[in-house]
Amino acid sequence: MPAPGTGVPQGFPAGGGQAQRPLSVVVAGGGTAGHIEPALALADAVRRARPDARVTALGTERGLENRLVPARGYPLELIPPVPMPRKPSPQLLRLPMKVRDSVKRTREVLDRVQADVVVGFGGYVSLPAYLAARGRTPIVVHEANARAGLANKIGARYAERVLSATPDSGLSGAQTIGIPLRESITGVDRWALRAPARAHFGLHPHAPTILVFGGSQGARTLNTAFSGAAEALGRAGVGVLHAHGPKNTVAVQQVRGAPPYCTVPYLERMDLAYAAADLVVCRSGAMTVAEVSAIGLPAVFVPLPHGNGEQALNAQPVVSGGGGELIADAEFTPQRVIDQVLPLVRDPQRLREMSAATIGAGHREADQVLAKIVLEVAGQ
Incomplete structure (x- = not known):
């Protein structure tokens, strides 16, 4: 993606001058280890490919990400969670207000870190990330489960690329790459x-x-x-x-x-x-x-x-x-x-x-495959 007004891809020198700011990747996969670990495996793979890249994780104050993300050396930005009730309940009536608040806070984070791409892995954190990035920052969606959740079904509508761990996840046009795993x-x-x-x-x-x-x-x-x-x-x-x-x-x-x-x-x-x-x-x-x-x-x-x-x-x-x-x-x-x-x-x-x-049956290189796709989407 060319830098505004330069025609030069972001992250490369324009006109022989100083290199622009480092690539900024935001990963959204908080809540459970099943969402967090693929996000961190991707973060590690991006760092190996682009050591100067800045990777920021989104999370909530109650999720496992509060322990796992800092332990792996990545900054964590907390946003209000958006739990999706499975059945009609009083929570459902309060959902629009919670979504608006969380999207606003998430958008502030994306602006502050100057996000070049948002990568979501499903769960409570991904929905506000997708809605905040929509029309502003490129989105990549990865679905780990054999049956896609609601957040990723919504995110896939706005995504540049949609990836899945297995075929027939329920996300139209998804490319099967497996799940990013730690080295x-x-x-x-x-x-x-x-x-x-x-x-x-x-x-x-x-x-x-x-x-x-x-x-x-x-x-x-x-x-x-x-x-x-x-x-x-x-x-x-x-x-x-x-x-x-x-x-x-x-x-x-x-x-x-x-x-x-x-x-x-x-x-x-x-x-x-x-x-x-x-x-x-x-x-x-x-x-x-x-x-x-x-x-x-x-x-x-x-x-x-x-x-x-x-x-x-x-x-x-x-x-x-x-x-x-x-x-x-x-x-x-x-x-x-x-x-x-x-x-x-x-x-x-x-x-x-x-x-x-x-x-x-395994996909040992899924982290590298996803990192390459994320860099392509970010124009890097």
Whole structure:
């Protein structure tokens, strides 16, 4: 995009003079880790491509972005959230006023940072970002879920480019590129890291090992099923690394002489957790499915039974390709762990086949692909 009155692309010297201001990218993906992590992966990729670029994240005062964004070294601008009620309620009547206030505040941020492009990933923060940028700043939309949310459906109407993690997301004309992931995940060599990863968590160095987690807040169904099956897993010679969530606790019966069953509230080093495991049992949020696919880790997915069924849809391409299995939440019991998960983790040949199928379904370079598109849209 030429700089006004110069005919020269922004970020390049005009007429032999000083270079113009650095490229300014605004990412909107606050609320949950599933929205924040792709935004930060894009931010990292933009910085690698353009070290002088300035990337600003939008968020709300209650979202996880307050912890995750500053920790990655990016400035965070807080705006009022715009939650979209799923059913008619008194909140719906107050929505227009909330939208106006949030759009006004967001527009002030875009003007202050001189945004060249706004990249939205859905959620409460993206809707005001799209409306504030409409007709003023180019928009790029990325949809991570298999079924697009309302914010991205609105943003796609005004976007220069629309991208998605999977085909048939519900966004017309979307280009499928996968989900941007951190290099610390896409660069994991599971076999090279296995020994130090297992030592880090206190796991048995050689025993078949299952990784269990249900997201940043844990998952009651997974916690109950695995704590009930812990003794059987130990007697079968299987180790477990179980992240139960910071608000939950898990009591397990350790079997003398068996591989350890290690419980932690939260996994700060997901790269090491993935490297330590032979099999993962987890929910099937879009980010989780993308990470598992990218590194080739066999998976048993237990989709959340809430929402519009997007978690089951997220897992379907991996399951259909032979890289994972799917068990309904209501059917995931201690006995199901013993009958289905235990034999699977003790079958090396089956795990190798699943790993090959899983990694084939991944998009390891989605962060670089999206960064290139964002730079193109910004005229850089």
